[in-house]
Amino acid sequence: MSQTKYAIGVDLGGTTVKLGIVSDKGKIVQKIALDTCALDGPEKVVKQIKKGIKELLGNNKRKIEGIGVGAPGLVILKKGTVENPPNLPGWGRVQLGKRLEKEFNYPVFVENDANAAAVGEMIFGAGKxxxxxxxxxxxxxxxxxxxxxxxxxxxxxxxxxxxxxxxxxxxxxxxxxxxxxxxxxxxxxxxxxxxxxxxxxxxxxxxxxxxxxxxxxxxxxxxxxxxxxxxxxxxxxxxxxxxxxxxxxxxxxxxxxxxxxxxxxxxxxxxxxxxxxxxxxxxxxxxxxxxxxxxxxxxARLKNEAGIKGASSLVFLRG
Ligand SMILES: [Zn+2]
Structure with missing residues (x-):
């Protein structure tokens, strides 16, 4: 029997960052939510995301394949750059993927949140x-x-x-x-x-x-x-x-x-x-x-926490 794989999904919203560890069957085994602190600017937001991932990894014993992030705005895949996301003031361009990869040493996949939702439905949901x-x-x-x-x-x-x-x-x-x-x-x-x-x-x-x-x-x-x-x-x-x-x-x-x-x-x-x-x-x-x-x-079949699941599915799609 093949072993279950896991990925971290990060749903970056204007008010809340939702994060979870998700199995390759689309089941969330652990999740947390933090304030995005959008008004404090991009450095603080990146800090919040890192804090959330650290917390998830803290007492985790499962093998994590990678980290997927669904972000608002335009995402350039190379370096996982997020450009001018609406509701996140002062961003301009942030190389979110590259920075998370450096910090955690996992493959990181960043995608626009609407695209991540589509991938989520393709991997786990109504689009299978x-x-x-x-x-x-x-x-x-x-x-x-x-x-x-x-x-x-x-x-x-x-x-x-x-x-x-x-x-x-x-x-x-x-x-x-x-x-x-x-x-x-x-x-x-x-x-x-x-x-x-x-x-x-x-x-x-x-x-x-x-x-x-x-x-x-x-x-x-x-x-x-x-x-x-x-x-x-x-x-x-x-x-x-x-x-x-x-x-x-x-x-x-x-x-x-x-x-x-x-x-x-x-x-x-x-x-x-x-x-x-x-x-x-x-x-x-x-x-x-x-x-x-x-x-x-x-x-759509992914209802609750579709954002976290969609983000994690980016890892299973490409990982
Ligand atoms: Zn329009």
Missing amino acids: KHDNFIMVTLGTGVGGGLILNKKVYRGETGAAGEIGHVSINREGRLCNCGMPGCIEAYAGNNHLVNIVNEQLPERTDSLLYKWINDEEKVLDPKLIHEAAQQDDKFACEVITEFACNLGSGLASIINLLDVSTVIIGGGVAGFGDRLFDAVKDKIKERVLKPIAPRIKVKA
């Missing part, structure tokens, strides 16, 4: 049986990763896969990137909340209106889901519209790549079958006819 798929992560932003022939497609610099910034309306809502009509401007959490808020005054008969105005509940994607679960017409319409926007954008990407499997993860993916069915229907309606029968829309 697929040579090609499009990964979409719905959160504050809309992240994307492309797996082509079992590899991450990185483009010329590593910036490929920005599905969130595919425009579905050249005169549409303004995206955080400064351009109009990006998928993210319709499907990112904050934008979704804004869209609901704009329509709410006209929807006084909806559960959402009652909950927000009378019960002072906070409007977030979870609340929209709860209302839809109770068949609230407005909430259902919001989710359908959301799915149509996402599906239209994905259909264009599918036509370009001839990749028929989409895996959707992130918080809003909790909208469940209502979202997945509507996205699938919209894609089928919009793609070129020969592709339509092959379309699959799947939920």
Whole structure:
């Protein structure tokens, strides 16, 4: 019987660094979380990451194959350089991979967090049986990763896969990137909340209106889901519209790549079958006819600690 292998996965976020020791089957055997201390600048953040790894290695007796890091922003594979990550002020360029390799003497693999999520699904999750798929992560932003022939497609610099910034309306809502009509401007959490808020005054008969105005509940994607679960017409319409926007954008990407499997993860993916069915229907309606029968829309399988698992999977992919 082959021996289980282990890797350390580091999920570098704007507020928290999550770290874990993960088996080659995708099981987390030990995990910790530390403050990122982003406002104290890159040196402090690197210090926090090192502190976390040291803590994990402290009483570990398993054989560690390497360290994988999922980081926001543009990642250049050589030297594991992280460039201008959003939410980490003052970074510029940091050779994170090289510095961790020097400190710990393990192979270190750094990748953009959305790409790491895609690799995680390929190694451990819903993408296991697929040579090609499009990964979409719905959160504050809309992240994307492309797996082509079992590899991450990185483009010329590593910036490929920005599905969130595919425009579905050249005169549409303004995206955080400064351009109009990006998928993210319709499907990112904050934008979704804004869209609901704009329509709410006209929807006084909806559960959402009652909950927000009378019960002072906070409007977030979870609340929209709860209302839809109770068949609230407005909430259902919001989710359908959301799915149509996402599906239209994905259909264009599918036509370009001839990749028929989409895996959707992130918080809003909790909208469940209502979202997945509507996205699938919209894609089928919009793609070129020969592709339509092959379309699959799947939920990401790595839910809790997907970031740590995705980061560790970088080691199993290349190690
Ligand atoms: Zn954009």
